[in-house]
Each structure stands twice: as structure tokens, then as C-alpha cells.
Amino acid sequence: MESNDRELVIRAQSGDRTAFDQLVKFNKDKMFALTYRMTGDRETALDLVQDTFMAAFRELQSFRAEADFSSWLYRIASNKTLNFLKRRKIMSFIPLGGKNMPEPAYEMPDSITASEMNRRLTKAVAALPPKQKLIFNLRFFEQLPFGEIAQILKKGESTVKTNYQKAVEKLRESLKDLR
Amino acid sequence: MRCEEFRKELEIQFGTVKLGAAKKEHLAGCPECAEFYQQLQILEEKILVAEKPVMTADEFARMQLGLDEEISRYQSRGNRFFRFSFRYGATFAAAALLILLAYFGRLPGHNINEIYNTGNTSSGISIDSAINEIFAVINDSDSQSDTVSVQAIDDPYVKMVIGNYAESYGIGADEALLGGLSDEEMNYLKSKLKAGDIL
Structure with a gap:
């Protein structure tokens, strides 16, 4: 953990609200990038980030200052996102007023909407199974080492590597015509 | 190094591939694996083009507001609990003690x-x-x-x-x-x- 983060965590643990707000500010983009890539919906991603920080606030006293704060946040965000995806999958099987709950349209920023290729890439990543998608996001986009991802997800490092390799294999297959 | 093993290794290192001497040697002697490696590189470049999602200032303000409200609710719940406990805790404790004494002060099944x-x-x-x-x-x-x-x-x-x-x-x-x-x-x-x- 960066010394700045560590200091802020210690201050936040002793009840300093501005220190906690600083931690939110420093980590919001990382958490948003993860939750948005996982859910494909900005509002849902915002809700998940808010839930993540709220859970962190509630459990702040149980956080050990020598651990990495952003890894701890990633763990909370990952669990919340996986739970959300699980609930959404269950809900999609329950008819609501005769209609099934639609999957989000994976809205894209304007600069990307124009590109059919990028749309397909995002869709391909979104179509990965939740755990593979999470591992792919944490590794490829957030560039976390496998060991740290294993700690975040409480899985073995080899399991994480296998999941990542399977995710890359699926992406390669679904995008093989992209040249 | 076998081709299958080599390709799995490349996939695991996708995004951070470092070609050591052994890998370079394998690539030089195996056109199929060289083609595979090239495909992975193209895929990596394409994915990297995608913009990193960033929370806009407006979204951050909304999120911060929601978080503040939730924290206030959480803290007032906690404060209410402590105020309530402090005010009525001693009474509850005394009542509980009397009940316990009344109960255990008797022999079980014996009047x-x-x-x-x-x-x-x-x-x-x-x-x-x-x-x-x-x-x-x-x-x-x-x-x-x-x-x-x-x-x-x-x-x-x-x-x-x-x-x-x-x-x-x-x-x-x-x-x-x-x-x-x-x-x-x-x-x-x-x-x-x-x-x-x-x-």
C-alpha cells in the first residue's frame, strides 16, 4: 500500500471523515472501471461503487493497515459485482409482466460507438462467464499480478491463471476474424 | 517446448508477454506458433484501443452525495442505538439481573x-x-x-x-x-x- 494511502486509512480508522473521502477520491476510477466493464451499465456501475465504499466504511475497523487498501476494495467490489451478476441472471429467468428482464445494451462512449470492431470487442469481453470476465479485467485492464488477484478472489494462483488463459482463448475464438 | 504448452503460456501472459530466449527460438522455428503469437498481439492492440471507463464529475458528485447520505443514516442509526443503550441499558441490566436471581434463586423443580x-x-x-x-x-x-x-x-x-x-x-x-x-x-x-x- 502506498504510504499516502496507509496514512489516510489510519486517519479514517480513527474517525477522520475527510481522510475517508480522500480514499474514495483516489480509488473511485479503479472501482468504476472494473464495475462498468463487468456490468456494461454506467448507473449500475455507480451503484456498485457506492455500495463498495459504503461497505468499506462500515468494515474499516477490521481492515489491517499493512494490507493493500485498493486490493481490499477490489475484493469488496468483485464480490458485489459477482453477486449482482448472479442476481441479474436469476431475474432474467423470472417473467415480469410477461416479459423477461432484458440484458443491458452495453452502452459505449460516443467515440467507440462508431467503431463496429470496438463494439464487438466489448461484447466479446462482456460475454465471458462472470469469474473469467472478472479475472480478465483485473489482470488485463487493471494490470494486477496473478498473486494479488488470487488473494482478492481467495483462489489459488494456478486457478486464476487457468481462468485467465480460458478467457483469452474464448476472446481469441470469438474475435478471430478481426484483423 | 511443445507447441500446445507454448501457446498456453502465451495466453497466460497475454497483455504482458515477455519473450525469453527459449520462446524466441521456438517462434523462429515454428511458423504456426509465430502466426498464433501475431494474432494475440493484434488482439491485444485492439482491446487496448478501448477507452478506460472514467467516472464523470457529475457522476462522482451524485455518487458522493448518495454515499454521504448512506453514511449519515448509518451513523445516526449507530448513535441512536448507543443513546438508547446508554439510557435504558442500566434499567434493562437491573431487570435482567432480578429475573435471573428470581429464576436461579430457586431449586430446579422445587418450591x-x-x-x-x-x-x-x-x-x-x-x-x-x-x-x-x-x-x-x-x-x-x-x-x-x-x-x-x-x-x-x-x-x-x-x-x-x-x-x-x-x-x-x-x-x-x-x-x-x-x-x-x-x-x-x-x-x-x-x-x-x-x-x-x-x-
């Missing part, structure tokens, strides 16, 4: 007032005769002690009498009469004696 009123123990033996029997047994180390002790120990009130006697006369738990009592029963008897609850 002490009933015994005083009827003059009998809960098994129907009169208090006087039970005490006399016990005194007789304790003063007499003959074999008859075993017979009476079995009868006596079966009755909770008599157990108390034995305990009282033991406490007054210093008879230890290894004596014949008290040998049938468990530690728990013995402690119970002693606690009753200290409370001055019997005789």
Missing part, C-alpha cells in the same frame, strides 16, 4: 415455600426425619449409611441439608454421604448455604 408450609421435603419425607436420618448416618459409620444416603441424595431439599451439615461440620466431599454428589451439586449446595437460603 421452597411449599416445603416450609408443609414441613415436608419434595419427596414427601418430613424435614425433621430427613435431618435426623442424615445426622444419624453421618454420626454412625456403619453400613446403614449407604442405605439412607441413597434415599437422601435423591431429594433436592435433603441434598441442601447435607450440604449445610457438611459446611457446618467440615465433612469433606470424600465422605460416604457426599460421595454421591457431583461437583456441580456440591457447589450448588454450598452456594445455597452461603445465601442462607435453607433451615
Whole structure:
């Protein structure tokens, strides 16, 4: 953990609200990038980030200052996102007023909407199974080492590597015509 | 290095591939793996083009507002709980203590007032005769002690009498009469004696 983060965590643990707000500010983009890539919906991603920080606030006293704060946040965000995806999958099987709950349209920023290729890439990543998608996001986009991802997800490092390799294999297959 | 193994390795390192001497050598001698490596590189470049999602200032303000509200609610819930606990905690604790004392101050399944009123123990033996029997047994180390002790120990009130006697006369738990009592029963008897609850 960066010394700045560590200091802020210690201050936040002793009840300093501005220190906690600083931690939110420093980590919001990382958490948003993860939750948005996982859910494909900005509002849902915002809700998940808010839930993540709220859970962190509630459990702040149980956080050990020598651990990495952003890894701890990633763990909370990952669990919340996986739970959300699980609930959404269950809900999609329950008819609501005769209609099934639609999957989000994976809205894209304007600069990307124009590109059919990028749309397909995002869709391909979104179509990965939740755990593979999470591992792919944490590794490829957030560039976390496998060991740290294993700690975040409480899985073995080899399991994480296998999941990542399977995710890359699926992406390669679904995008093989992209040249 | 086998091709299958080599390609899996490349996939695991996707995004951070570092080609060591062994890998370079394999690529140089294997056109299929070289093609595979090239495809992965193209894929990597394409994915990297995608913009990193960033929270806009407006979104951050909304999120921060929501978080502030949630934290305030959480803290006021906590404060309310502590205020409530502080105000009523002592009353609740006193009430709970009284209930516990009222409950555990009695022998299980045994109404002490009933015994005083009827003059009998809960098994129907009169208090006087039970005490006399016990005194007789304790003063007499003959074999008859075993017979009476079995009868006596079966009755909770008599157990108390034995305990009282033991406490007054210093008879230890290894004596014949008290040998049938468990530690728990013995402690119970002693606690009753200290409370001055019997005789």
C-alpha cells in the first residue's frame, strides 16, 4: 500500500471523515472501471461503487493497515459485482409482466460507438462467464499480478491463471476474424 | 517446448508477454506458433484501443452525495442505538439481573415455600426425619449409611441439608454421604448455604 494511502486509512480508522473521502477520491476510477466493464451499465456501475465504499466504511475497523487498501476494495467490489451478476441472471429467468428482464445494451462512449470492431470487442469481453470476465479485467485492464488477484478472489494462483488463459482463448475464438 | 504448452503460456501472459530466449527460438522455428503469437498481439492492440471507463464529475458528485447520505443514516442509526443503550441499558441490566436471581434463586423443580408450609421435603419425607436420618448416618459409620444416603441424595431439599451439615461440620466431599454428589451439586449446595437460603 502506498504510504499516502496507509496514512489516510489510519486517519479514517480513527474517525477522520475527510481522510475517508480522500480514499474514495483516489480509488473511485479503479472501482468504476472494473464495475462498468463487468456490468456494461454506467448507473449500475455507480451503484456498485457506492455500495463498495459504503461497505468499506462500515468494515474499516477490521481492515489491517499493512494490507493493500485498493486490493481490499477490489475484493469488496468483485464480490458485489459477482453477486449482482448472479442476481441479474436469476431475474432474467423470472417473467415480469410477461416479459423477461432484458440484458443491458452495453452502452459505449460516443467515440467507440462508431467503431463496429470496438463494439464487438466489448461484447466479446462482456460475454465471458462472470469469474473469467472478472479475472480478465483485473489482470488485463487493471494490470494486477496473478498473486494479488488470487488473494482478492481467495483462489489459488494456478486457478486464476487457468481462468485467465480460458478467457483469452474464448476472446481469441470469438474475435478471430478481426484483423 | 511443445507447441500446445507454448501457446498456453502465451495466453497466460497475454497483455504482458515477455519473450525469453527459449520462446524466441521456438517462434523462429515454428511458423504456426509465430502466426498464433501475431494474432494475440493484434488482439491485444485492439482491446487496448478501448477507452478506460472514467467516472464523470457529475457522476462522482451524485455518487458522493448518495454515499454521504448512506453514511449519515448509518451513523445516526449507530448513535441512536448507543443513546438508547446508554439510557435504558442500566434499567434493562437491573431487570435482567432480578429475573435471573428470581429464576436461579430457586431449586430446579422445587418450591421452597411449599416445603416450609408443609414441613415436608419434595419427596414427601418430613424435614425433621430427613435431618435426623442424615445426622444419624453421618454420626454412625456403619453400613446403614449407604442405605439412607441413597434415599437422601435423591431429594433436592435433603441434598441442601447435607450440604449445610457438611459446611457446618467440615465433612469433606470424600465422605460416604457426599460421595454421591457431583461437583456441580456440591457447589450448588454450598452456594445455597452461603445465601442462607435453607433451615
